[in-house]
Amino acid sequence: MTVVKKLVSLFLQCIIGVEVLILIAAFPVLFANLTIHIKEYFHAILELNVKVFTLGDFFTADGKNSLFPFIFDRYFESMKILGLGIVTACLIAFLITYLSLIVFRKRLKAIKYLLELLESIPDLMLILLLQMVVILIYQKTGIKLAQVVSVREKAFLLPVISVSIPISFYITKVFIHYIEEELEKQYITLAKAKGLTFPYILNLHVLRNIADGMFGTSKTIFWSMLSTLLVVDYLFNMNGLLRVMLTGRDPFIIGCILIFVPFFILYRIYEWISFDNRKDIG
Amino acid sequence: MAIFLLKRKRFVVSVLFLVTLFSWSIINNGEIEQIRFITDKSGNLLDAPPYPPFTVFLLGSDKLGYDLGQMMIAGAKYTIGITLIVAILRMVLSIILSAFIYSLKPRIYSVMKSIFEPFSVVPQTIIAFFILVSVLWMPIDGFPNPFWQRALFETAILVIIAIPNLTIQLSDEMRQVEREPFIEAAKILGASKISIFFKHIVPHVYEKWILLFGQQFIQALQLLAHLGFMKLFFGGSFIAYGDSNDPPRSISYEWSGVIGDSISYLFSDQWIILVPIIFFVLTAISVALINDSVKAYFQSKANNQAKK
Numbered sequence A: 001m002t003v004v005k006k007l008v009s010l011f012l013q014c015i016i017g018v019e020v021l022i023l024i025a026a027f028p029v030l031f032a033n034l035t036i037h038i039k040e041y042f043h044a045i046l047e048l049n050v051k052v053f054t055l056g057d058f059f060t061a062d063g064k065n066s067l068f069p070f071i072f073d074r075y076f077e078s079m080k081i082l083g084l085g086i087v088t089a090c091l092i093a094f095l096i097t098y099l100s101l102i103v104f105r106k107r108l109k110a111i112k113y114l115l116e117l118l119e120s121i122p123d124l125m126l127i128l129l130l131q132m133v134v135i136l137i138y139q140k141t142g143i144k145l146a147q148v149v150s151v152r153e154k155a156f157l158l159p160v161i162s163v164s165i166p167i168s169f170y171i172t173k174v175f176i177h178y179i180e181e182e183l184e185k186q187y188i189t190l191a192k193a194k195g196l197t198f199p200y201i202l203n204l205h206v207l208r209n210i211a212d213g214m215f216g217t218s219k220t221i222f223w224s225m226l227s228t229l230l231v232v233d234y235l236f237n238m239n240g241l242l243r244v245m246l247t248g249r250d251p252f253i254i255g256c257i258l259i260f261v262p263f264f265i266l267y268r269i270y271e272w273i274s275f276d277n278r279k280d281i282g
Numbered sequence B: 001m002a003i004f005l006l007k008r009k010r011f012v013v014s015v016l017f018l019v020t021l022f023s024w025s026i027i028n029n030g031e032i033e034q035i036r037f038i039t040d041k042s043g044n045l046l047d048a049p050p051y052p053p054f055t056v057f058l059l060g061s062d063k064l065g066y067d068l069g070q071m072m073i074a075g076a077k078y079t080i081g082i083t084l085i086v087a088i089l090r091m092v093l094s095i096i097l098s099a100f101i102y103s104l105k106p107r108i109y110s111v112m113k114s115i116f117e118p119f120s121v122v123p124q125t126i127i128a129f130f131i132l133v134s135v136l137w138m139p140i141d142g143f144p145n146p147f148w149q150r151a152l153f154e155t156a157i158l159v160i161i162a163i164p165n166l167t168i169q170l171s172d173e174m175r176q177v178e179r180e181p182f183i184e185a186a187k188i189l190g191a192s193k194i195s196i197f198f199k200h201i202v203p204h205v206y207e208k209w210i211l212l213f214g215q216q217f218i219q220a221l222q223l224l225a226h227l228g229f230m231k232l233f234f235g236g237s238f239i240a241y242g243d244s245n246d247p248p249r250s251i252s253y254e255w256s257g258v259i260g261d262s263i264s265y266l267f268s269d270q271w272i273i274l275v276p277i278i279f280f281v282l283t284a285i286s287v288a289l290i291n292d293s294v295k296a297y298f299q300s301k302a303n304n305q306a307k308k
Helices: A002-025 A038-053 A068-102 A105-119 A124-140 A157-183 A186-193 A196-237 A241-245 A249-281 B002-007 B009-027 B068-101 B106-120 B123-137 B147-160 B163-178 B181-189 B193-229 B255-261 B273-305
Strands: B045-047
Touching: A002 A249, A002 B106, A002 B123, A068 A105, A068 A157, A068 A196, A068 A241, A068 A249, A068 B255, A105 A157, A105 A186, A105 A196, A124 A157, A124 A196, A124 B193, A124 B273, A157 A196, A157 B273, A186 A196, A196 A241, A196 A249, A196 B123, A196 B193, A241 A249, A249 B123, B002 B045, B002 B273, B009 B273, B068 B147, B068 B163, B068 B193, B068 B255, B068 B273, B106 B163, B106 B181, B123 B147, B123 B193, B147 B193, B147 B255, B163 B193, B181 B193, B193 B255, B193 B273, B255 B273
Parallel strands: none
Antiparallel strands: none
């Protein structure tokens, strides 16, 4: 019975989310020419609602071609880059964290300070600098490290790196923070007293215990990666989902739903699972 | 507090940097020197724009021979000013909203949360761009509205799109404080809701507000940079319709606009784009440093209290 109740509430929440997205999508109508058109706004909301819930015809920006097979193609392409970006960012974060915790333990304060600074730099600037460095190396030495712009060949390596680097500093910061917090707990002292080595404690005990907390920050990570992806789409001339979304109202609402619904469901399911887990243990 | 902060070099340097840049930009008359080309006495062309840095101007010039350094200073008041206003408004409005929301019943609160959910999944840049593009992109027969209306509208949108997330974050913190035992004690002693909020909850969360303000500043700066990069400049993008293939121009010399203007020089004359980037990065870093120092101050205060 509780499962049915949960599913109904999930469904309702999903509908609320989509409804809010529709309100946003119709928003430019309300302020067309910076005067308020309430009547037209409600009309646009109604129209969009009918369209979304009856799965009506959606068109691309030119208003002729149907949106549907085309946008899924873009969607999977963008998600591929995003997924690879998340994996790369986690790898970079792991590498920095392990290096700083195991090798440079004494300079941890300086490293944290540096991370704080790097994290505050707008991602756009980091990406532009990265691209500039690749171009400069090509001009000076003739070695092409990666495809810089998609013209005929698709740029792939550099977009993935660009998406992952700005966020990896944030992940590292959070990661180090959680690990430090965990290291102060009593069971670590016990483990040390038993003569276990530091890497062993880190890998086996600390990592398992902070996994849950790390997952909690994944929403922020995902959110800011998406906005980085938009810039990357523009800069590398990639024509990804996020760029297509900005061409018109139909692509915008469909893109928002495509992004929102899967992640929303994923998070809710995770929340139930983890909460039930904790309840069992407690 | 002032003494602690003044002792930290990082704090002093960053505050000085921001204040000088901002006040210099306001005092400055906004004229930008232009050198079309350099000739020798007999009239032979020696050099033509864009000039690299350290030759004609300290920071180089753009393709029309305008001094980039002066451009940056003229733009500073817009970029820093707008970001500051947006960040302050975001904080104030969210604090007011969260003060009303935090004490709602859990059921209503969770409905509230799910209404605000889409804002934490769909990035701000996309929503902002989508809403603003119809207003800020110049139609073929010129802008129908004056500059200040467009600027006001943009500021309002930049503020509003961050409020849902921020409000939830703030009221979550307040709810956490509300669960503490001393709130219960205050309630039993007959404290009203208002006095609980001001006397017991605010002292526990206001330090976080100050730190969040710095974060919001950086976030707003980044949002502005993204919008400028996508050729949506503050107050509107002028587009030269017709024969000329000029890229969209920004009205003010706002930094993100300069980046958006000159994005095509990434491959040849890198400094045109590097100069605004450096200014952006320096501003972001100074704010981060200030935030860091304030955080250190709060930590040392907490340590002192623990010792007592």
